[in-house]
Amino acid sequence: MTSIEFSQIGVIAGKEFRDRLRNRWVLAVASVFTLFALVIAYFGSAQQGAVGLRGIDVTIASLVSLVIYLVPLIALILGYDAIVAERERGSLDLLLSMPITRLEVLLGKFAGLAGALGVATIAGFGLAGLLLFYQLGNAALYHYGGFMLSAFLLSLCFLSLAVMVSVIAEDRMRASGIAIALWFFFVLVYDLLLLGLLVITEGKASLDFFPVLLMLNPADIFRILNIFGFDDVRRIYGLATVFPETLANPWLLGSALILWIAAPLGVAAWRFK
């Protein structure tokens, strides 16, 4: 039985995290988040013929759309070469000749990159949040906090997928290709397929297995998690109306996201041996 030394995971995680701080990755991503969040909060309802800050629910609904596109992409770009780049450069052999196991290297990489994502998410959306609360008041804090936490969990789902890709892919080129394909599939294609399925079955099958299909995409889980609390916005999203209220428990959905973080990482650990 292999034991895990957390100090070794910490050494790898610390290096990955510091690398991202140093090359200003964290700063850049946090700035992008802040900027986009403020722009969306202010101009999000321009289509309806008005600009300016609105209620927190409409603001979060607009932010959710942004996050669903942006966060998976950023997480995939961050993690797709975590292992394969070290293998390709030849530094992996030296690393593995140290008193460290492959699992510890993998978990250390994931933890360090997760830390970078976490700081960028909390700092980026947090700063935007501070500016918004000035206008919206403290009541919005609870919802916004939940939004930030779920955005972080969503980023970890895709980071976990990315790390899995970085273990499985033979070289960086292929890894980047697979990462982009995953983004297309989960963010752009998956919902279209579901809609198509709804149309083909004329909505008959929806109540039975549609919630399960939605749970098979972390981006959809994130969307449901963030918009189900708001009656106003629930109507905006067609897909969410096919989701039964009993399953819309935040704890259940949060657990589903955590499963989505653990499963690809598990596959990565298995394949890395």
Next chain:
Amino acid sequence: MTDKLIEIRNVHKAYGAVKAVNGVDLAVAPGELFGLIGHNGAGKTTLFKMMLGLLPTSSGEIHIGGQAVRGEAFREVRRSIGYLPESLALYDNLTGLETLHFFARLKGVARSSCPTLLEKVGLAGASGQRVRNYSKGMRQRLGFAQALLGSPRLLFLDEPTNGLDPQGILEFYRILADLRQGGVTVVLTSHILAEIQQRVDRLALMRNGRIQALGTVQSLRDVRDMPLTLQISFRSGAASILRQGLSAQGIENIEIGDGFARFGCPRRLKMPVLSMLAELGPAISDIEVHEPSLEDVFLGYSEEMAT
């Protein structure tokens, strides 16, 4: 265990149909400086990686310090192993000192030892520079410093003098000599045979994944009965007497130039030939006797295998 620090038993490694390592048996004693030589693709690096537990063997067993090299117990053994890979890749964004700090933490070694090590390999002045700006030789020195972290009892050095200038090579072997005084066991590969033949205790010649020859440099020479090379300087007009004399000893293949002659001389004929030359008196102005170099031994083996 006392007489075998490294024990390799009937190890194979196949990549599909290609047999990178094909039935290697080898034992290295504590304190030994062991050289592994062979052409590119002979299987040296694959064998190295298997010894370090970086690659699984297809079959066979490798033990270091009595421990199998792939397993939880080997983690402890790894703390006392230093490794310098053949294609050394470091982290360009770190400075030399940060690089050592990183590996020191992984090895559980005090960071305070890092500046001393950098000084030892001649990088004290560059410790704050990013590795990105290091020359190949400087990277190699940093790699060597990394291998020395935590005073290892066993060093695996794959082409350690790659990229070093002659001064660097001398310094490297000076450090190696100091380490051996302290009882450190060293396994190294090199393609510069002349460089390692004066330094290793024993060596193995690898070819096509097998060990073709194993022993001390002297024993390999003896087994082969490699001829000595004699080079004679003579005064003008002595060429024909010289040729006659050598012919009488059975040596025919002589390269004669202006005032010098060179020929291969079987070891058993060394004394008779030297006495004959002495009898020629003042006609001979100088005699040089060359022992066969490791290159000769190595090429001899390689040619033998090729035919």
